[in-house]
Amino acid sequence: MKSEAVRAVVQQVAQAFADEPLLVDTFARCYPNTLETAIQWESDGLPFVLTGDIPAMWLRDAAAQLWPYLPLCREDAGVRALVAGVIRVQARQLLTDPYANAFNALPSGAGHAGDFPERHPLVWERKFELDSLCYPLRLAYGYWQQTADLEPFRGDFRAALHRTVQVMRTEQRHAELSAYGFHRPGPVPITDNLPNQGRGYPVAVTGMVWSAFRPSDDGCALNYHIPGNMMAVVELGHLAELAGMLDEPELAVEALALRAEIRTGIERYGTVEHPEFGRMYAYETDGLGQHVLMDDANVPSLLAAPYLGYVAADDPTxxxxxxxxxxxxxxxxxxxxxxxxxxxxxxxxxxxxxxGLAVAGLTAETAAERRELLDMLLCTTAGTGLMHESFHPDDPQMFTREWFGWANGLFAELVLLEMRDAGKTII
Known part of the structure; x- marks a missing residue:
């Protein structure tokens, strides 16, 4: 899919950074990448967004890949129709299986669908990740902010809002109320199975929402994933606002109540006193006193908390x-x-x-720090002009995934932020 608005943005970047050919060339490859290489069309005429080199559509990745294009919805009818179509597709996917993280294309797609006969044929992978419920809300709310268009929110989308809140409520009390588990038979990586026959380790009731997997698709060590719950706090606020506009006042009230419970749980159970760093957020907890202290580059991450809107960048914690x-x-x-x-x-x-580098740049404390991170990204593409999943910091020629749309989109966001802050853009 081609877009004149995308081409115009590429030209603006080329003019703004005329003395930086590497930046201009890398942006020209990364920014249109999802639009030009990852959009397929389903049998019903709606769009299907590949994550890159995997022939499936992740709820998370698809929403994140389209995020840099949202400002173009005001002027480009094709981009607007694409995003509106993805909102409709993701609503249908959530109604198909709200515990799935990735889906096949219609009518049955390719890949894993036949591996587990109890699974819906449209489901590529049924790893329950809290952020998979949040990203469609983020995309929909961002679209509405740019367009004030409520048309994509009719029908399935309204039902998907109800299903989202219902699942989050259930997973607040996973052991008591949920039937979900994940345990693949046979020899599989340990990160692909949860302990206790797929049910996970014991957790306390905290107000937070239980998650089986991280945004990396690896299993949680402790099943309250703090970054995912942070994102849920933000997106439940957006859900409540959309529900109000769709004349669903009871749903709006329920979403705000759930939001408050999750936030209280994060601040009560999801923080630790570190001997070197002071009060800080843990990555995961069980609510029983155990915490995982780490961060993972996949978003939602602890590093991304201001980017997603949970806290301000200068919040002490x-x-x-x-x-x-x-x-x-x-x-x-x-x-x-x-x-x-x-x-x-x-x-x-x-x-x-x-x-991870892009998110560090998007949340950087200073312009100099952001620019340093942007330069790191520019010099580590191994000559491809595209972002990868990961690379060795001593040898960028050693990398994983040559085609990864989400990373390309975040790099483009960082360039556009650099441009806006320098007063070089009219986007």
Whole structure:
């Protein structure tokens, strides 16, 4: 899919950074990447967004990949129709299975659908990740902010709002109320199965929402994922606002009540007093006194809390958390000759993720810090001009996933922020 509005943005970046050909060329590859390479059309004429080199549509990735295009919805009818179509598709996906994280295309797609006959044929993977319920809300609310158009929110979307709140309510009391579990038979990576025959370890009732998997698609060690719950707080506020506009006042009240319970749970159970960094957020907890202290590059992350709208960047607890995350105390922070930043247990040890670098830039305390992170991204593409999933900070030629739309989109967001702050853009 081509877009004149996207082409115009690329031209604006080329003019603004005329003396930086590497930045201009990398942006020209990354910004249109999802639009030009990852959009397919389903049998009913609605769009299907590939994450890149995997032929499936993730709720999270698809919403994040389209995020940099939202301002174009005001002027480009094609982009507007695309985003509106994805909102409709994601509503249908949530109603198909609100515990799934990724889906096949209509009519049955390809890949894993036949592996587990009890699963719906449209489901690629049924890993329950709290952020998978949140990202469609983020995209829908962002679309409405840009367009004031409520048309995509009729029909399935309204029902999906109810289903989202229902599932979150159920998973506040997972052991008591939920039938969900995840346990694949046979020899599979340990991160692909939950203990206790797929039910997870015991947790206390905290007000937070239980999650089986992290945004990396790896299993949670402790099943209250703090960044995911932070995102839920923000998006339940958006859900309440949309519900009000759709004449669903009871749903709006319920969403705000749930939001308050989750926030209270995060602040009560999701923080620790670290001997070096002070009061900071944990990555996961069970509500029983155990905490996982780390961060993972995949968003939602602790580092991304201001980017997602949970706290301000100068919030004292966040500042302490950020210091921890961007230090050797975080077991998934790595440093080398070309870059330093957050990685993930999902990829080889010692690797840095471009997503982590971009999020650090998008939440940077100073313009100089943001520019340093942007330069790291520019010099670590291994000559491809595209972002990867991860790379070795001493040798960017060692990378995972050559085609990864989410990372390309976040890099583009960072460039556009750099441009706006310099007063160089009219976007």
């Amino acid at each position: 966040y500042v302490s958390t950020r210091r921890f995350v961007l230090s050797a105390a975080n077991p998934y922070y790595a440093s080398g000759a070309f870059a330093r930043g957050v990685g993930s247990p999902h990829t080889p040890p010692g690797h840095v993720w471009p997503i």
